[in-house]
Amino acid sequence: MSGTGAPEQSAPHAPGMRVTVVAAQWHEQVMDGLLAGALRAVEDAGAQASVVRAVGSFELPILAAAAARGGAEAVVALGVVIRGGTPHFDYVCRAATDGLSRVALDTGVPVGFGLLTCDTEAQALARCGAPGSDEDKGYEAACAAMSTALTLARLADG
Secondary structure, eight states, X not given: OTTTTOOOOOOOOOTTXXXXXXXXXXXXXXXXXXXXXXXXXXXXXXXXXXXXXXXXXXXXXXXXXXXXXXXXXXXEXXXXXXXXXXTHHHHHHHHHHHHHHHHHHHHOOOEEEEEEEESSHHHHHHHBOSTTOSOBHHHHHXXXXXXXXXXXXXXXXX
């Protein structure tokens, strides 16, 4: 199970933090769960959320970069790519992952990684936070982005 060894996750105290959630549109049921989890985490933290929809996961990095440059203090990238019968899966996963890492490093704005890369739709449903899911990766990604933003602020303050 992918969640084995994961720490307990709770929303940080981040009142007023500006969080942009960038969410892909493919696999609507999975995305609905991921987005609901991320928004619940932002609300639990007392932060402010805005949502931007991407066509697919490949487009997440450029929209995440725009959000980071546009004043977001944390960005949450949500998407799902399910393996098919061609190498397309590998290209999209690598481009999205590398791009999101680059956004965080280039802008200094944390990017919560909520991109599910699954072999089957059942695996994605088990991780998306929908009723009956084992995990809530949208919630986790939002908590990670906000917690990292708070840590960066503390480090900057010395």
